[in-house]
Amino acid sequence: MSLIEQYPISVYNSLTKQKEVFKPLVEDRVGMYVCGPTVYSDVHLGNVRTFLSFDIVFRYLKFLGYKVRYVRNITDVGHLVGDADEGEDKIAKKARLEEIEPMEVVQKYTNGFHDVMQLFNIQAPSIEPTATGHLIEQIEFIKKIIENGFAYEKDGSVYFNVRKYNEAHQYGELSGRNVDDMLSNTRTLAGQDQKADPLDFALWKKAEAGHLMHWPSPWSEGFPGWHLECSAMSTKYLGQSFDIHGGGMDLKFPHHEAEIAQNKGCHHAGGANYWIHANMLTVNGRKMAKSEGNGFTPEELVTGNHKLLERGYSPMTVRFFMLQSHYASTLDFSNEALQAAxxxxxxxMASVQLIDKLPAAGTGKVSQEKSEELKGFIDQAMQDLSDDFNTAKAIASLFEISSKVNTYYQNPSELAEIDAEAFDFATTKFKAIINDVLGLVSETENAAQNNVLEGAMEVLINLRKEAKFSKDYALSDKIRDDLKTVGIQLKDEKGGETSFTID
RNA sequence: GGCGUUGUGGCCGAGUGGCUAGGCAGAGCUCUGCAAAAGCUCGUACAGCGGUUCGAAUCCGCUCAACGCCUCCA
Structure with a gap:
């Protein structure tokens, strides 16, 4: 029985607003699209959380044995600069500010984004398409929507006709809005722009004079609308219908709603069957966002160089911290919480490393009950991961195994009662879930594996042993305390051996 | 105003109609020359008010509080 059959995934589908059993269109294969970053500034921790959430989905699907094509785009055409800025391309604006080429901005922040992903051990997607690399696909997409009568051209720009679309389909099916409500809400705001209706959104926009990023099209020299790239690229790489579409909660409306409308307006299929939305990272209860001034870069996080940070935290600490909550819940950041994490x-991780130091299992009278209990924690963790990717719950089971491992180390007679096969199964899976699914890796291993350091520590440990042997506790304690102040913790083990860990 | 979400013990955070979440912090004990680490034990939490039920933190209603998105326009 394959893992896929053994641990069927259920997922909360934002589109149907209920938890559903996940069934891919093609057996054992999954197509997943996630809205990537807009590369006009550094990513902050809130962005990281979204990509981490889908990293877990990606990793877990693969772990179960699915073949996954994971597409995550790079938005390099640029969206509107938020707040006060008046309708200017985000990337063009930034480019003028820094007096460099727009594509230079794009490259710089794309590189930065990749560095951050690597820092947090977030795997690269199967395909990472850029909007600028898919202008032709986007233009063709628009043509079809016009052909189908759901879009119109006005002065070189093309707009999606929401009202017309709504006659044939349901605009607002994802975000739970209806066109009439939205219309009555905006009647007073309807400006004198080119749109026939305030609800309409741009598919193609004619470039104003001085606009830096523009391309030729049948309608004008201009650039694509900001919802379009995801429709065009998901269709190209995953097909008109595919399995999973993900993104941050804040993209649900209007971005994802528009995406569905564009898809149906073009080829009648809405795209993804399952929509997954990751929730926001908050700071003191407020969404982490540039405009709030409460976002920090990974560099600030690691160094602790930010007014909200008492000190630095390692990338893996942060990753673990985020995985201790469910992706669909808001997660509140605090120094206290990070330190606990x-x-x-x-x-x-200490217990993971302890496994290799354990003696052989099953050397005594084997208890089936205890052996099953150990395996049960793995089973539980797998079930939890299959239950809407509940990493928080799965981690609880992992800690149970962690405790068992510690017990076995301290009291080998307990380990003697565990069936060797069961032990091997549980510890192998334990490590695999931690490393492969949760993507957690030890940050101390490399330092500890340094040969020179090992040698020096052996010298110190032996010196201390001699001091202890001659009951010179003042000296032995001094060695230990002084090492502690430079970040090395000595531990006197049961058998008289001494081990050390590095903070 | 519309749509959606949340409110759990000192902190962070899972959660199912009845059975211990877990982590951190705290208390006690064990081990130890002393530490550290680890193990064991402990707190009986679920915003408020009603209702459904044999039984609800978990279902329903109301109230309060907080948060997110909302056609801007490129």
Whole structure:
């Protein structure tokens, strides 16, 4: 029985607003599209959370044995600069500010984005298409929507006709809005722009004089609308219908709503069967966002160089911290919470490393009950992961195994009662879930594996042993305390051996 | 105003109609020359008010509080 059959996934589908059993269109294969970053500034921690959430989905699907094509775009055409800025391309604006080529901005922040993804051990998608690389596809997409009568041209720009679309389909099916409500809400705001209706949105926009990024099209020299790229690229790489579409909660409306409308307006299929939305990272209860001034870059996070940070936190600590909550819940950041996560993470990883130091299992009278209990934690963790990717719950089971491992180390007679096969199964899966699914890796291993350091530590440990042997506790304690102040913790083990860990 | 979400013990955070979430912090004990680490034990939490039910933190209603999105326009 394959893992896919053994642990069927259920997922909360934003489109139907209920938890559903996940069934891909093609057996054992999954197509997933996630809205990527707009590369006009550094990503902050809130962005990281979204991409981490889908990293888990990606990793877990693969872990179960699915073949996954994961497409995550790079938005390099640029959207509107928020707040006060008046209708100017985000990237063009930034470019003029820094007096460099728009594509230079794009390259710089794309590189930066990749660095951040790597820092947090977030895997690269299968395909990472750019909007500027798919102008032709987008233009063709618009042509079809016009042909189908759901879009119109006005002065070189093309707009999606929401009202017309709504006659044949349902605009607002994802976000739970209806056209009439929206119309009555905006009647007073309807400006004198080119749109025939305030609800309409741009598919193609004619470039104003001085606009830096523009391309030729049948309608004008201009650029594509900001919802379009995802429709065009998901269709190209995953097909008109595919399995999963993900993104941040804040993209649900209007972005994803428009995407569905464009898809149906073009080829009648709405795109993804399952929509997954990751929730926001908050700081003191407020969404982390540039405009709030409460976002920090990964660099600030690691160094602790930010007014909200008491000190630095390692990337894996942050990753673990985020995985301790469910992706669909808001997660509130605080120094206290991060410090708690740091300790918990270390505890978990310490037990992973302890497994290799354990004696053989099953050397005594084997208890089936205890052996099954151990395997049960793995089973539970898998079930939890299959239950809407509940990493928080799965981690609870992992800590149970962690405790068991510690017990076995301290009391080998307990391990003697565990069936060797069961032990091997549980510990192998334990490591695999931590490393492959949760993407957590030890941050101390490399330092500890340094040969020179190992040698020096052996010298110190032996010196201390001699001091202890001659009951010179003042000296032995000094060695230990002084090492502690430089970040090395000595531990006197059961058998008289001494080990060390690096903070 | 519309749509959606949330409110859990000192902190962070899972959660199912009845059975211990888990992590961190705190208390006690064990081990230890002393530490550290680890193990064991402990707190009986679920915004408020009603209702459904044999039984609800978990279902329904109301109230309060908080948060997110809302056609801007490129």
């Amino acid at each position: 740091e300790k918990g993470f270390r505890r978990l």
